[in-house]
Amino acid sequence: MPPLAQRNLMHDKVRLAVTLTGVVFAVVLIVVELGLFVGFTVTTSSIIDKSRVDLWIVSRGTPYIEQGSAFSERKLYQVLATPGVASADKYIVRFSNWKTPEGAEEGIQIVGFNPYSGIGGPWNVVEGSIEELKTPDAVMVDEIYKKKLGVTKVGETFEIDGRRARVVGFTRGIRAFTTTPYVFTSFKNAQGYTRIGEDQTFFILVRGVPGTDMAALQERLGSRLHDVGVLSTSRFSSMTRIYWMFTTGAGVAVLIAALLGLVVGVVVVAQTIYATTMDHIREYGTLKAMGAPNSYIYRVIITQAGISAVAGYGLAMFVSVFIVHASRSGGAAILLPWQMAVGIFFLTLLMCVTAAVVSINKVTSLDPAMVFRG
Amino acid sequence: MQAAISVRNVTKVYVEGKNKIEVLHGVDFDVEQGETVMLMGPSGSGKTTLLSIMGCILRATSGSVQLAGREVTSLSERELPQVRLRHIGFVFQGFNLFPTLTVGENVELALDLKGIRGDKATQEARRLLEQVGLVTKYNAFPSDLSGGQKQRVAIARALAGLPGVILADEPTAALDSVSGRNVMEMMRALAREHGRGVVVVTHDSRVTGFADRIVHMEDGRIAEADNESPRREHAAEALNIAPFLTDPSEQTLRIC
Numbered sequence: 227m228p229p230l231a232q233r234n235l236m237h238d239k240v241r242l243a244v245t246l247t248g249v250v251f252a253v254v255l256i257v258v259e260l261g262l263f264v265g266f267t268v269t270t271s272s273i274i275d276k277s278r279v280d281l282w283i284v285s286r287g288t289p290y291i292e293q294g295s296a297f298s299e300r301k302l303y304q305v306l307a308t309p310g311v312a313s314a315d316k317y318i319v320r321f322s323n324w325k326t327p328e329g330a331e332e333g334i335q336i337v338g339f340n341p342y343s344g345i346g347g348p349w350n351v352v353e354g355s356i357e358e359l360k361t362p363d364a365v366m367v368d369e370i371y372k373k374k375l376g377v378t379k380v381g382e383t384f385e386i387d388g389r390r391a392r393v394v395g396f397t398r399g400i401r402a403f404t405t406t407p408y409v410f411t412s413f414k415n416a417q418g419y420t421r422i423g424e425d426q427t428f429f430i431l432v433r434g435v436p437g438t439d440m441a442a443l444q445e446r447l448g449s450r451l452h453d454v455g456v457l458s459t460s461r462f463s464s465m466t467r468i469y470w471m472f473t474t475g476a477g478v479a480v481l482i483a484a485l486l487g488l489v490v491g492v493v494v495v496a497q498t499i500y501a502t503t504m505d506h507i508r509e510y511g512t513l514k515a516m517g518a519p520n521s522y523i524y525r526v527i528i529t530q531a532g533i534s535a536v537a538g539y540g541l542a543m544f545v546s547v548f549i550v551h552a553s554r555s556g557g558a559a560i561l562l563p564w565q566m567a568v569g570i571f572f573l574t575l576l577m578c579v580t581a582a583v584v585s586i587n588k589v590t591s592l593d594p595a596m597v598f599r600g
Numbered sequence: 601m602q603a604a605i606s607v608r609n610v611t612k613v614y615v616e617g618k619n620k621i622e623v624l625h626g627v628d629f630d631v632e633q634g635e636t637v638m639l640m641g642p643s644g645s646g647k648t649t650l651l652s653i654m655g656c657i658l659r660a661t662s663g664s665v666q667l668a669g670r671e672v673t674s675l676s677e678r679e680l681p682q683v684r685l686r687h688i689g690f691v692f693q694g695f696n697l698f699p700t701l702t703v704g705e706n707v708e709l710a711l712d713l714k715g716i717r718g719d720k721a722t723q724e725a726r727r728l729l730e731q732v733g734l735v736t737k738y739n740a741f742p743s744d745l746s747g748g749q750k751q752r753v754a755i756a757r758a759l760a761g762l763p764g765v766i767l768a769d770e771p772t773a774a775l776d777s778v779s780g781r782n783v784m785e786m787m788r789a790l791a792r793e794h795g796r797g798v799v800v801v802t803h804d805s806r807v808t809g810f811a812d813r814i815v816h817m818e819d820g821r822i823a824e825a826d827n828e829s830p831r832r833e834h835a836a837e838a839l840n841i842a843p844f845l846t847d848p849s850e851q852t853l854r855i856c
C-alpha cells in the first residue's frame with residue numbers, strides 16, 4: 227500500500243506536533259500516576275517483603291504492619307519449640323518521635339530487629355554496617371530523610387522519645403509510605419524508644435526449616451499460639467498494601483488520576499485524528515468512489531493512529547525515564563518496571579485506535595457520490 | 601456487439617421529508633464498446649445523477665443498468681464497490697489526486713486497490729504514466745503539475761486495472777482550452793483503441809468535437825441524441841492545434 231497514512235500524518239506538521247503532544251502528555255501522566263501507585267504499593271510493604279522470613283506472628287486482628295499491638299515475648303519460646311521452625315526473632319515496628327538538636331520534632335517509625343541474625347533489618351546499607359547497630363543507642367536512617375531528620379553525617383546524636391540516639395549508618399532508597407521515616411535499631415534499643423515492656427514484642431518473625439510445608443507450619447503455630455495471628459509473609463504484605471492503597475483511598479486517587487490521563491489522551495488524539503481525517507475527507511470519498519472497501523480506508527486511519535501511538539509512546543518514555551530517574555532522590559518513588567512499560571505501550575495503542583473510531587464512523591457514513599459535487 | 605453500458609428505463613427519486621423529487625424519468629441510454637459519448641445539458645438536468653448510477657455509486661429507484669451485460673441494480677452494497685473497482689475508471693472535475701502522494705504513488709494506489717503490488721505495480725504505473733506522457737513526473741507531487749498534467753495523471757489512475765468503462769465528470773472544466781482538448785483526445789483514443797466505453801459529462805462546448813455521440817439531457821430526460829458524427833471533423837481540427845502548444849509535455853499523446 228502506498229504510504230498514504232504516513233504522508234497524511236506528516237502533511238500537516240503542526241497538527242502532528244499537537245497529536246504527539248497529546249499522546250506524550252497522556253502517556254507521561256499515566257506513567258507518573260501508575261508509577262506512583264506501584265511505588266506507593268511497594269513502599270507500603272517493603273519492610274515485610276524484605277524481611278526474608280516465611281511467617282509473621284502478629285497480635286490478633288492486626289490489619290497492617292503499622293497497627294501491631296504488643297504481646298508477651300514468651301510466645302517466642304513456644305514458636306521456637308514448634309517442629310519445623312528454623313529460627314524466630316522478635317520484631318518491633320512502631321511510631322515514635324525524633325528530636326533534632328534545634329528542638330524540632332519529627333514523627334518516625336522505629337524498626338527494632340535482631341542485629342545478630344540481621345532478619346528484618348535494613349538493606350541497601352551505603353554507610354556504616356548492621357554490626358554497628360549492636361551497640362547501645364545506635365540507629366540507622368535512610369539518606370533520603372537526612373534533611374528531614376537534620377542528620378548530616380555518621381556519629382551525630384539525637385533524641386528519640388527522650389532517649390539518646392546515635393546515627394551509625396545510612397541506607398539508600400528505603401522510603402516509608404507515610405511521612406514518617408523508618409529508623410532501624412536493635413530490638414533492645416527499640417523497646418526503649420517505643421516504651422514497651424521488656425517482655426513485650428510486636429511481632430515474631432519465623433523462618434521454617436528448608437523443605438517444610440509452610441502452610442502446615444502456619445496451621446501448627448496457629449493452633450499452638452493463643453491471642454495472636456499467624457500470617458504468611460505474602461498475606462501480611464498484601465493486607466498492608468490493600469489497607470494503604472484502597473482502605474485509605476490513596477491508591478484509588480492515583481488510579482483515578484491515571485484513568486484521567488487515559489481519557490485526556492483519548493480525547494486529544496481523537497480530536498486531532500478526526501481533524502486530519504476531515505482534512506482528507508475528499509480523498510477518502512475518492513477512494514470509496516474508486517471502489518476501495520471500507521476495510522482499506524480503516525487501515526489508513528488506524529495506521530495513522532498506530533504511528534501516532536508508537537511515536538508518542540517513544541517520546542513519552544524518554545520523558546518518563548527522566549522523571550523516574552529524578553524521583554529516586556525525592557520523597558515519592560515513581561517506579562517503571564518493564565512489565566508496566568510494555569503494558570502502557572499496548573494501552574497507548576489501544577488509546578489511539580479507540581480515538582480513531584470517531585473518524586472511522588465518519589468515513590463509514592461517507593457518500594462516495596460526494597466526489598461529483600464540485 | 602455487447603454494449604459497454606446499457607441503461608433501461610432508469611428513474612431516480614429523492615425523498616426529502618414528505619416531498620419526492622424525481623430527477624430521472626425513465627432514461628434509456630447505451631454506450632457501445634469503443635465509443636465516446638458526451639452527456640450534456642443544463643445544471644440540474646440529471647447528468648451527474650445518471651453518471652453516478654452508471655458508476656454504481658448511486659442506486660436507481662427503478663429500471664435496469666447493465667455493465668458489459670451484467671445487471672448491477674440488483675447487487676448488494678458489498679458487491680457494488682467491487683464492480684466499481686473491477687470495471688470502472690473515474691475521472692473527476694477536480695482531478696481528486698492524493699496531494700501527499702507522488703504521481704507514481706497515486707497510480708500505484710489504484711493498482712494496490714486491485715491487488716497489484718510491489719515491482720509489478722511500479723512497472724504498471726510507469727507504463728500507464730508513459731501512455732499519458734508523464735513518466736518523467738513519476739516522483740513529482742501533484743502540486744508540481746499543471747492542471748492538464750494533473751488530469752492526465754487522473755486518467756492514468758483511471759486506467760489502472762484495465763477497466764471496460766471510463767466515466768468522466770467535467771474533466772475539462774478546470775483546464776484551459778488546449779489542455780482540455782489534449783485530455784479529451786486522450787479519452788477518445790482510450791475508447792477507440794481499447795474498446796472501452798467512455799462517458800463524459802461536460803458543459804464545455806469546446807470539446808464536443810471529440811465525441812462519437814452527444815446526448816442532451818433536460819429535466820431528467822434524454823432530450824436529444826446526436827448520432828451523427830460531424831463532430832469528428834472538429835476533433836481533427838483540434839488535433840491540428842497540438843503542434844502549437846506552448847507546453848511540450850501537453851503535446852504528448854502516446855496512447856497504446
